[in-house]
Amino acid sequence: MATNSLVKFAGVQKTYDGIALVVRDLNLDIQSGEFLSLLGPSGSGKTTTLMMLAGFESPTAGEIFLSGASITRTPPHKRNFGMVFQNYALFPHMTVAENVAYPLMVRKNLAADRDAKVKRALEMVQMGGMGSRYPGQMSGGQQQRVALARALVFDPQLVLMDEPLGALDKQLREHMQIELKELHRQLGLTFVYVTHDQSEALTMSDRVAVFSDGAIQQIDVVTALYEAPANRFVANFVGDNTVFNGTVTTTVNDRCEVRLPCGTQLQGLNVNGVHTGTAVQACLRPERIVVHTVDEKPCDNSIRAVLNDVIYFGDHLRLRCALMDQVQATVKIPLSSIEVPQSGQALWLHLPPEHLRVYR
Numbered sequence: 001m002a003t004n005s006l007v008k009f010a011g012v013q014k015t016y017d018g019i020a021l022v023v024r025d026l027n028l029d030i031q032s033g034e035f036l037s038l039l040g041p042s043g044s045g046k047t048t049t050l051m052m053l054a055g056f057e058s059p060t061a062g063e064i065f066l067s068g069a070s071i072t073r074t075p076p077h078k079r080n081f082g083m084v085f086q087n088y089a090l091f092p093h094m095t096v097a098e099n100v101a102y103p104l105m106v107r108k109n110l111a112a113d114r115d116a117k118v119k120r121a122l123e124m125v126q127m128g129g130m131g132s133r134y135p136g137q138m139s140g141g142q143q144q145r146v147a148l149a150r151a152l153v154f155d156p157q158l159v160l161m162d163e164p165l166g167a168l169d170k171q172l173r174e175h176m177q178i179e180l181k182e183l184h185r186q187l188g189l190t191f192v193y194v195t196h197d198q199s200e201a202l203t204m205s206d207r208v209a210v211f212s213d214g215a216i217q218q219i220d221v222v223t224a225l226y227e228a229p230a231n232r233f234v235a236n237f238v239g240d241n242t243v244f245n246g247t248v249t250t251t252v253n254d255r256c257e258v259r260l261p262c263g264t265q266l267q268g269l270n271v272n273g274v275h276t277g278t279a280v281q282a283c284l285r286p287e288r289i290v291v292h293t294v295d296e297k298p299c300d301n302s303i304r305a306v307l308n309d310v311i312y313f314g315d316h317l318r319l320r321c322a323l324m325d326q327v328q329a330t331v332k333i334p335l336s337s338i339e340v341p342q343s344g345q346a347l348w349l350h351l352p353p354e355h356l357r358v359y360r
Contacts, residue, residue, distance in 0.1 A: 013026070022048050028219070054160050086166045100122060218234045244260060304346065305329060310340060319333065
């Protein structure tokens with residue numbers, strides 16, 4: 001088992017109908033104290049993975065280990081895991097304090113200990129002094145804090161969260177992301193967090209596992225995941241991406257040259273080791289593209305474009321550019337740009353080869 005590994009999935013599979021695998025051959029180590037997000041679209045297997053870890057679903061094959069001991073057939077209430085759901089799952093007839101105390105009552109903790117632990121848990125989530133209220137008297141954000149306090153009150157080994165911020169509005173969701181990250185830092189617990197929101201995963205996580213079609217496509221720290229996607233799916237799913245379709249004409253070591261239908265030749269990183277003649281996508285983060293006017297001498301690895309429009313995003317501008325024989329390209333430039341091009345203007349887009357990643 002890996003150093004500091006708290007949880008290990010070994011060859012885990014899950015099928016509901018005996019034919020289609022919802023999770024296929026999952027091998028995953030979750031490190032003690034880390035914030036790991038399981039990221040992917042609906043039906044990718046991330047929630048099923050979390051439910052198997054929680055004990056609400058059983059693997060069809062494989063084993064799940066906790067601190068080296070199998071928990072594959074251990075019932076949920078004996079796993080000592082805290083769980084936070086998107087719909088809060090609070091008891092409406094109980095006060096906030098009673099909701100938070102419920103896991104302690106199930107574990108038959110003494111009343112005196114319960115009161116102290118409930119008080120501490122509510123203070124952790126900045127809900128101290130609100131124990132006498134009922135869930136129906138609280139906002140969605142407050143209810144989510146109560147659900148989090150309930151998951152933390154019994155000092156769990158692991159905190160599992162299934163889209164816990166999905167029902168909140170954008171501003172509150174972003175605020176809660178920062179609070180969750182800070183709470184994780186303070187407590188040092190292991191958090192496993194399911195989300196389909198890539199910005200949410202990048203904001204909070206130490207590592208992110210990107211799921212598609214029941215398998216992990218890439219698991220990495222957030223900077224590596226964003227800057228060095230392992231395949232086309234990860235490149236397109238995590239963050240914005242500007243894509244150029246073409247065919248590989250030459251390969252040298254980890255580099256290759258791609259010919260676009262318009263005849264432009266681009267050099268980039270040969271991520272998947274593709275061969276000459278292969279149809280590929282050359283992908284680049286929009287903020288890596290450098291814009292030049294047509295009057296300037298174009299750098300190598302540049303392509304002609306015409307600016308369709310400029311979109312104001314508050315913290316940056318997005319340029320939508322028409323290309324010959326390609327889908328529209330998106331470019332991000334800072335608000336501090338001295339000269340913003342005008343719609344209809346012809347441009348050169350420079351695509352730095354060290355950031356242009358070529359995928360089959």
